[in-house]
């Protein structure tokens with residue numbers, strides 16, 4: 477889960493100002509958490525504390541209405557609504573928020589059921605659900621069987637991956653546009669930090685690619701303790717509480 481948050485924070489300053497520099501500073505003063513972190517926290521809170529996923533997303537996003545980079549337009553309208561309804565989204569938001577689910581449930585079947593439930597309040601388009609289920613499935617396989625088994629399992633969802641080339645990725649906020657580059661990066665990278673650097677230096681929707689890659693990379697390689705501590709410094713206390721609850725639950 478902190479892998480998603482690290483990717484979001486590191487990518488935050490490049491979302492609308494892309495970089496092709498692989499050696500950028502991961503934790504700069506101008507970095508901040510964005511919507512990807514808030515939604516990741518909301519899904520984790522729901523999965524751990526018996527809340528409805530839609531209610532938790534609505535509550536957390538209303539609590540933090542103006543993050544760096546803002547919310548996407550349709551999602552912002554969903555947050556504002558007092559009676560929010562799913563809007564058939566296939567945006568990559570369903571994939572970037574699902575990290576905790578890949579860890580908190582013990583069987584692949586449960587992970588996939590919960591991932592789908594986390595997508596449906598907003599991302600009820602088949603590609604939106606698929607993005608969430610594939611990401612949670614990747615985390616489950618990575619943490620239980622390792623990287624190669626994960627890459628094999630994920631071909632059921634995304635069979636063609638995109639080779640990461642620095643600065644070449646176009647801005648594409650859809651699941652079907654984002655996931656092929658995510659798995660291309662994870663295939664090529666050899667450790668967590670390298671995966672995060674590729675995720676951001678390819679360009680495009682940097683913070684969200686960072687969050688999705690980071691969530692799966694954590695399950696493959698783990699997170700250096702110093703990076704975990706650095707990321708927590710960017711978060712308000714109520715988010716830190718959820719992160720700490722998560723890691724005490726899964727025994728970091």
Ligand SMILES: [Mg+2]
Nearest residue numbers: 510511512683
């Ligand atoms: Mg964002």
